[in-house]
Amino acid sequence: MLSLFTFGFAQKRPKIAYTPAKDLTLVGKVASTENIFHRVDTNAFAGLPAAVKKRVVQSGGLAVSFKTNSPAIYAKWCTAGTVASATMTSVAYRGLDLYIKKDGRWQYAGVARPREGQTCASTTIVRGMDNAEKECLLYLPLYDETTRLEVGVDEGSTVQAGAYPFQKRVLIYGSSIVQGSSASRSGMAYPARLSRETGMDFLNLGMGGSAKMEKSVADMIASFDVDAFVLDCIPNSSPKMVSERTAYLVETIRKKHPNAPIIVMQSVIRERGYFNLASGERVRQQNANVKVEMVKLLQKGVKNLYFIPADDFLGHDHEGSVDGTHPNDLGFDRMIQVIKPRLVEILGTSIEK
Incomplete structure (x- = not known):
């Protein structure tokens, strides 16, 4: 039976x-x-x-x-x-x-x-x-x-x-964090989440361990046909690189894209830096140096240039990373809560229709 x-x-x-x-x-x-x-x-x-x-x-x-x-x-x-x-x-x-x-x-x-x-x-x-x-x-x-x-x-x-689901082209150049480490699955990487949540097309140009603002890379980035640029490359660039290369990257983009918003983000605060003193000092110097470079660029008259500090990216309970550097899904969620309102504010009003 x-x-x-x-x-x-x-x-x-x-x-x-x-x-x-x-x-x-x-x-x-x-x-x-x-x-x-x-x-x-x-x-x-x-x-x-x-x-x-x-x-x-x-x-x-x-x-x-x-x-x-x-x-x-x-x-x-x-x-x-x-x-x-x-x-x-x-x-x-x-x-x-x-x-x-x-x-x-x-x-x-x-x-x-x-x-x-x-x-x-x-x-x-x-x-x-x-x-x-x-x-x-x-x-x-x-x-x-x-x-x-x-x-x-x-x-x-x-x-x-299917129809192309997103509008406006926003390039995000950055480190392994941009590429998606350490989201649990690919749709949880922060550029993907931003696209779904805002309807804007955040283009992932994450380069794990390799976003160091080299001249050849800056020239390549400036050549792309996009509406705006988010630069999240400070985590991979040494403090010296930040001081020496930020201006060239921003100014090269500005020459090719006179009106496009350029948004520079500080490095996430690495959790291991709370105990590893050298690591903590490196991040402090990276973030301090990029802030100095931003002030210089604004004083030179670079327009449509914006800055997002990293103080609250991963929260303050020290539970937002996988390994002390790369956000887990919780860390990415907290990061998005900080940067999304600012990005929407900037891009919603600054990108030419």
């Missing part, structure tokens, strides 16, 4: 129809690239440091927008197979993160977990939904190079490129 009952109610697994990501809408691109999953075409810019070249081909901040009426959504994807950092989840590092719009707001729907020791994986992200049309946003891995991505739906369901 049990076998007959089981047989009688067994459901056939639906066949899956896959669509390459190139046929959907790619979100978060700073510029066009030959490899659609790279953030920057490194061949287009001379003199970039090797560490920068390594980071900008990683897919942090990129997402795919699509619409489907499928009751289930699947994915198969490949990455370069970089070993995940000990301070990040494998889902954030080289997995996928799906959001679906519900009642007018983007809501988390599921993740695609990579397979340990394998560069490719396929999985069901979410199932059991109704067959109404859904707006979807699928975030790519933060710290690995994505080499292939296909989105799957139940055979017979519709799937098509």
Whole structure:
């Protein structure tokens, strides 16, 4: 009786129809690239440091927008197979993160977990939904190079490129914190959250450990066609670099973009600096030096230049980081509560329509 009952109610697994990501809408691109999953075409810019070249081909901040009426959504994807950092989840590092719009707001729907020791994986992200049309946003891995991505739906369901979900292009140049370390999944990185919460397109140009304001990097950043710039690069730049390089970066951007808002952020306060005296002094010097440089630039007449201090970024209970430096989800949430109102105030009034 049990076998007959089981047989009688067994459901056939639906066949899956896959669509390459190139046929959907790619979100978060700073510029066009030959490899659609790279953030920057490194061949287009001379003199970039090797560490920068390594980071900008990683897919942090990129997402795919699509619409489907499928009751289930699947994915198969490949990455370069970089070993995940000990301070990040494998889902954030080289997995996928799906959001679906519900009642007018983007809501988390599921993740695609990579397979340990394998560069490719396929999985069901979410199932059991109704067959109404859904707006979807699928975030790519933060710290690995994505080499292939296909989105799957139940055979017979519709799937098509979605509308571009955000307006205005705001480039965020910065450290591993911008790239997404140590959010639990890629949709929780602070540029991604800012985009969903404000409707503005915050473009992730995080370069883990490598945002040091080199001349070649400054020239590259200034060449991008964007509406505004957020510079969150102080954590990677030594106090000496901050003093020597901030002006060139800001002034190079200003020459190419006479009216674009430029927003400079101080470094997060590293938790280990409360006990490691040298670390604490380094951050104090970084933040003091960038403040001095900002005053100089404003005195020189640089317009539409703004400054966000870091005093409250991670809160004051010392629970906002994974490792004393990189925010956890709580730390990112606190950081957003500080910077989002200021960014909305500046960008809502300063970006030319």
